[in-house]
Amino acid sequence: MPTSARLVTYPAAEPRAVAAQPVVVEQRRWALTLMLLVVVTAGAARIAARRS
Known part of the structure:
Protein backbone atom coordinates (compact mmCIF):
# COMPACT_ATOMS: atom_id res chain seq x y z
CA MET A 1 0.00 0.00 0.00
CA PRO A 2 1.80 3.19 -1.14
CA THR A 3 1.84 6.23 1.15
CA SER A 4 0.56 9.43 -0.39
CA ALA A 5 2.64 12.60 -0.17
CA ARG A 6 -0.02 14.27 1.96
CA LEU A 7 0.36 11.77 4.78
CA VAL A 8 4.14 12.04 5.04
CA THR A 9 5.17 14.26 7.92
CA TYR A 10 8.56 15.90 7.92
CA PRO A 11 10.46 16.65 11.13
CA ALA A 12 10.23 20.25 12.25
CA ALA A 13 13.18 22.33 11.22
CA GLU A 14 15.42 23.30 14.09
CA PRO A 15 15.30 27.01 14.91
CA ARG A 16 18.30 28.85 13.57
CA ALA A 17 20.48 30.83 15.89
CA VAL A 18 20.23 34.55 15.24
CA ALA A 19 23.39 36.58 15.49
CA ALA A 20 23.03 38.97 18.44
CA GLN A 21 25.95 41.15 17.39
Whole structure:
Protein backbone atom coordinates (compact mmCIF):
# COMPACT_ATOMS: atom_id res chain seq x y z
CA MET A 1 0.00 0.00 0.00
CA PRO A 2 1.80 3.19 -1.14
CA THR A 3 1.84 6.23 1.15
CA SER A 4 0.56 9.43 -0.39
CA ALA A 5 2.64 12.60 -0.17
CA ARG A 6 -0.02 14.27 1.96
CA LEU A 7 0.36 11.77 4.78
CA VAL A 8 4.14 12.04 5.04
CA THR A 9 5.17 14.26 7.92
CA TYR A 10 8.56 15.90 7.92
CA PRO A 11 10.46 16.65 11.13
CA ALA A 12 10.23 20.25 12.25
CA ALA A 13 13.18 22.33 11.22
CA GLU A 14 15.42 23.30 14.09
CA PRO A 15 15.30 27.01 14.91
CA ARG A 16 18.30 28.85 13.57
CA ALA A 17 20.48 30.83 15.89
CA VAL A 18 20.23 34.55 15.24
CA ALA A 19 23.39 36.58 15.49
CA ALA A 20 23.03 38.97 18.44
CA GLN A 21 25.95 41.15 17.39
CA PRO A 22 23.95 43.79 15.44
CA VAL A 23 21.56 44.20 18.38
CA VAL A 24 24.43 44.69 20.82
CA VAL A 25 26.08 47.26 18.59
CA GLU A 26 22.81 49.19 18.24
CA GLN A 27 22.16 49.10 22.00
CA ARG A 28 25.70 50.34 22.66
CA ARG A 29 25.22 53.17 20.17
CA TRP A 30 21.95 54.24 21.83
CA ALA A 31 23.55 54.06 25.29
CA LEU A 32 26.43 56.31 24.18
CA THR A 33 23.99 58.74 22.57
CA LEU A 34 21.94 58.91 25.77
CA MET A 35 25.03 59.46 27.92
CA LEU A 36 26.21 62.25 25.63
CA LEU A 37 22.78 63.87 25.79
CA VAL A 38 22.79 63.74 29.61
CA VAL A 39 26.29 65.24 29.84
CA VAL A 40 25.52 68.05 27.39
CA THR A 41 22.21 68.83 29.11
CA ALA A 42 23.89 68.93 32.52
CA GLY A 43 26.59 71.22 31.17
CA ALA A 44 24.00 73.55 29.64
CA ALA A 45 22.10 73.64 32.94
CA ARG A 46 25.28 74.51 34.83
CA ILE A 47 26.09 77.34 32.44
CA ALA A 48 22.54 78.66 32.66
CA ALA A 49 22.66 78.54 36.47
CA ARG A 50 25.93 80.51 36.55
CA ARG A 51 24.60 83.25 34.30
CA SER A 52 21.39 83.80 36.23
